[in-house]
Amino acid sequence: MPLRFTLRQLEYFVAAADCGSIAAASQKLNVSSPSISTAISQLERELGMPLFVRQRAQGLKMTEAGRTLAAQALRVLDEATEMTRLAGAVSSTVQGPLRLGCLVSFAQIVVSGLRRSFEDEYPAVRTSQVEMTQAEIFAALRRAEIDMALTYDLNLPPDLEFHGVKNLPPYVFLAPEHPLADRESLTVHDLATYPMVLLDLPISSEYFQSFFTREGLRPVISERTRDMAVMRSLVANGYGYSIANFRPLNDVSPDGKPLKFVPLVGELRYLAMGVLTVPGATSSSTNAAFVEHCRAKLNE
Incomplete structure (x- = not known):
């Protein structure tokens, strides 16, 4: 069964029970008397029973049900306070x-x-x-x-x-015997007529191809793969060049053949690598x- 009352209503109820009047509870909590009175009335309506007998001259007198529920409400508020404390302790600890x-x-x-x-x-x-x-x-x-x-x-x-952690410039992956492998840098115009091994992952493939379309060019895509390791092997075995924004830590393909990495230059958008989270x-x-x-x- 869903909860039919709030912690705020319980807080106002316990304060009124402790102080013996709406006015005194108002001063204790620094909340207006009508707010406390309304919250208690809503709580009584949700619970289906009176918690106080209103006596104009003598303030509030608790019913038997009110005394029983006030003790339980105080325990609930104490548990809520402890939960808040524990949440704070957990959130401030790296664990x-x-x-x-x-x-x-x-x-x-x-x-x-x-x-x-x-x-x-x-x-x-x-x-x-x-x-x-x-x-x-x-x-x-x-x-x-x-x-x-x-x-x-x-x-x-x-x-x-998105929390950016590193900017990633693009590199051209080449076999050492590729005609362009000895260049210090390359442009998409240099690459346009050579076969390309496209790292064909969603979104990434559009990004790599956009380098060419921005210059009015179309890459000659000879091979496609969704696996970075396969891409490196295809390039090392002479099936074409490829482009990626993350340079491997070594210059060897998975099947042991050498690779070269040449910076791709020009009017290119660098990617940012980062950590993506929900807000907060x-x-x-x-x-x-x-x-x-x-x-x-x-x-x-």
Whole structure:
């Protein structure tokens, strides 16, 4: 059965019972007498019984039901105060479970290391992760299935909060024997006539292709993959170049072949990597600590 009264109504009821009059309770709580009187009347109506006998000359006299319920109401208010205290203690301590969502492209490069270093710094925290697309991240945050997510600042909805931690310039991935591999930097005009291996993830693929359309060009897409590791292997084996905003920590593909990474320059929008949350989530010390940990570790 849903609650039919509020803690505020209980507070006014207990104060009136303790003081013996509406006027005295009004002074104690610094609340107007009509507000207290209305709250008590609403509480009596919801409970279906009188709590006081109103005596014009003598103030309030509690009924037998009122005395019984006043004692219980005081315990409820004490428990509510304790719950508030505990919530404050938990929110100010870096502890407990932390459920992380992450884009697939981040999962194999940075997330495991961030989790490990965060748990080493805060041993009372236990993290878990799940790899998702951008749309899946939005839905999971709204359903409270995850606490926060590592993602890009692409197509973000207004009901979620993005906390940027690192700017990510684009790189061109190339096999060492590719004709462009020895350049110090490249533009989309340099790339336009060569086969491209597109990292074909939702939203990300549109972002990479926009580099070309902004210049009136179309990339020659020869291969598509949703897996960062597969993309690197295809590039290393000569199936084309690719573009990504996160440079791997080593220059070897998953099948052991070498790769080269050349900065892509021009009028390009850099992506921001960050932590996405529901509004107000960083009021929790654990969540706030993770955001700051990401900033520190990813910008070392």
